[in-house]
Amino acid sequence: MNPEVLENLVTANHILANEGVVDAYGHVSIRHPDREDRFLLSCSRSPELVQEQDIMEFELDGTDVNPGDRKPYLERFIHGAIYEKRPEIQSVVHNHAYEVLPFGVTDTPIRPVFHSAGRIGQKIPVWDIRDHFGDTNLLVANHEQGLSLAETLGDNFAVLMRGHGCTVAGITLEEAVLSSIYLMVNARIQMQSMQLGDVKYLSVGEADLNSQYNQPPVATERAWEFLCKRVQGKIE
Numbered sequence: 001m002n003p004e005v006l007e008n009l010v011t012a013n014h015i016l017a018n019e020g021v022v023d024a025y026g027h028v029s030i031r032h033p034d035r036e037d038r039f040l041l042s043c044s045r046s047p048e049l050v051q052e053q054d055i056m057e058f059e060l061d062g063t064d065v066n067p068g069d070r071k072p073y074l075e076r077f078i079h080g081a082i083y084e085k086r087p088e089i090q091s092v093v094h095n096h097a098y099e100v101l102p103f104g105v106t107d108t109p110i111r112p113v114f115h116s117a118g119r120i121g122q123k124i125p126v127w128d129i130r131d132h133f134g135d136t137n138l139l140v141a142n143h144e145q146g147l148s149l150a151e152t153l154g155d156n157f158a159v160l161m162r163g164h165g166c167t168v169a170g171i172t173l174e175e176a177v178l179s180s181i182y183l184m185v186n187a188r189i190q191m192q193s194m195q196l197g198d199v200k201y202l203s204v205g206e207a208d209l210n211s212q213y214n215q216p217p218v219a220t221e222r223a224w225e226f227l228c229k230r231v232q233g234k235i236e
């Protein structure tokens with residue numbers, strides 16, 4: 001495997017922490033570049049602290065391939081299930097950003113309100129674990145629950161998880177990270193806008209034109225370089 005693959009995944013962990021998307025909890029994975037039936041994800045550590053030696057390899061049902069004495073994240077099942085259901089997805093971020101939570105516990109949908117958030121997609125469904133599994137601790141703790149979440153995600157790029165957080169899928173690692181950041185920022189701006197009055201959201205066409213599929217690589221590269229620069233030196 002190209003060493004840059006692991007380096008980028010570690011950097012993505014640090015960026016998500018630096019931007020406030022994840023704190024002690026939350027995680028980011030990539031599909032294995034040489035084996036589409038596996039994915040790479042840190043062991044159970046806070047993203048800010050993740051290093052290359054923490055990255056573990058998993059089968060899509062969450063089985064750890066070569067764990068050693070490292071403990072996996074309980075919620076690794078989120079990642080494998082999405083890679084199983086969505087062959088085009090190359091990266092998954094799960095987080096508990098507080099700004100997003102209100103939209104998962106009310107009937108108000110989160111929708112893109114500004115151009116950079118078009119990448120999160122026009123439709124962001126809400127998955128309620130209780131509808132499918134009754135009373136739980138709300139965590140995705142097995143492959144069946146992961147598949148249920150992936151089913152609700154459908155063809156979209158983000159899914160809210162009622163009373164818990166959200167999960168974002170990307171066609172690249174960079175897109176998954178950027179979409180996670182902009183989902184959080186969109187939640188903040190949408191909430192502020194709703195306090196002022198009726199909100200004018202992006203139209204379906206506007207969201208499509210700003211979607212992950214339509215992002216020019218130069219725009220993504222520019223944002224990625226900026227985010228890498230911001231995190232450099234802050235996290236060793």
Ligand SMILES: [Zn+2]
Nearest residue numbers: 075094164165
């Ligand atoms: Zn979680």
